[in-house]
Amino acid sequence: MISTIDFEIPELRNLKKPIKKLFYKGNIKLLKKPKISIVGTRRALNYTQFATHQLASKLSFAGNCIVSGGAIGVDAISHKAAGTNNTILVSPCGLNHRYPAINKKLIEEIEQQGLILSSFDEDFKSTRYSFVLRNEIVVALGDILIVTQADLNSGSLRSVEYALKMGKEIFVLPHRINESQGTTLLAKNGLAKVIYDIDEFVEQYAKTPLKEEKEDSFLEYCKKNPAYEEAIIKYDSLVYEYELTGKIKIKNGFITLP
Structure with missing residues (x-):
């Protein structure tokens, strides 16, 4: 069942333009939890897949709800690792569509156990602009932003721009030379902090023993x-x-x- 959120979400005050309506399926109580946004490439390296899974899983167990955009790659890994009952998926289309189709089963599980949000009418089909707004909402909802892999031309770097404007801390993973050059550049320029020890990092954001x-x-x-x-x-x-x-x-x- 698709419903409309009828209360203010403080985190969304950071958006460039106010959202007129926000639709949802699932457990709306997840919006009240501490939240961490994780984004990254659709073509994740094996190392990135493993590290992303570790981060999302452990941060979820530490009492944080994981927010992402439902795409293949880093997004899907983050949702699954967090547990479909402790994740928020922000959709680039109306909630009568399950996009991308390859993640249909995952999306259905999140509808039933977690939370899916959309700022578009139920039958709206995704456009270039809708992905942009989806990314902005993903960033706004999280207390911090983690980008586990991104090349120089990656759309994830647009999410970084939003995080910088919103004053949110940005974290990245260490990568080998010529891999994930976008996140490496962020770290080099002092725009992001590098996660060298996952357990140590998670301890900083632990909300439960x-x-x-x-x-x-x-x-x-x-x-x-x-x-x-x-x-x-x-x-x-x-x-x-x-x-x-x-x-x-x-x-x-x-x-x-x-």
């Missing part, structure tokens, strides 16, 4: 005998840690307790 909460919730989760792939998405490296220490067992693609 990390280790105890993760351990307790994970063991409770395992009592339901979840699918291994689902557990990896939700709990990442904690699955491997518990398997190695004998706290859980994996059999026929499912997790059980000893």
Whole structure:
């Protein structure tokens, strides 16, 4: 069901032009949580995919809601790693469309468990301008902006421009020479800070006690005998840690307790 937000969202005061209407599907309470925006290329390197997943997953467990734009690549990885019940997707089209089609299943899961926002009427089809406004809203909603990979001509650098105008801190990942030259240039020019240690970075933005909460919730989760792939998405490296220490067992693609 598509509804209209009938209250002010303070973060959106930073937009260049006020939004007349904001439509949504899902859990509107996520707007009240601390939020971190993660964006980047559609063609993410293996390293970027891994690091993005680590960041989104751990920041989500630390009590932050992850905001992104629903595109393939970094956006989709961020939404999945955060858990579809703790992510906000800002759409470039009306909510009767699920764009891009390749992410249809992910978008449907976020509709049911997380939150999808759009500033366009329900049947509106995306245009060049609608992507621009989508990106601006993604940046505005987050307390900070993380760009995990972007080339010199990447659209993600437009998001950086918005963040700079809004006075938001920008963070990037370290990359090898000639990779992600856009984010490397941001760091070189002092416009972004580099994340060298993911756990240390996450600790700065932790809204809940990390280790105890993760351990307790994970063991409770395992009592339901979840699918291994689902557990990896939700709990990442904690699955491997518990398997190695004998706290859980994996059999026929499912997790059980000893």
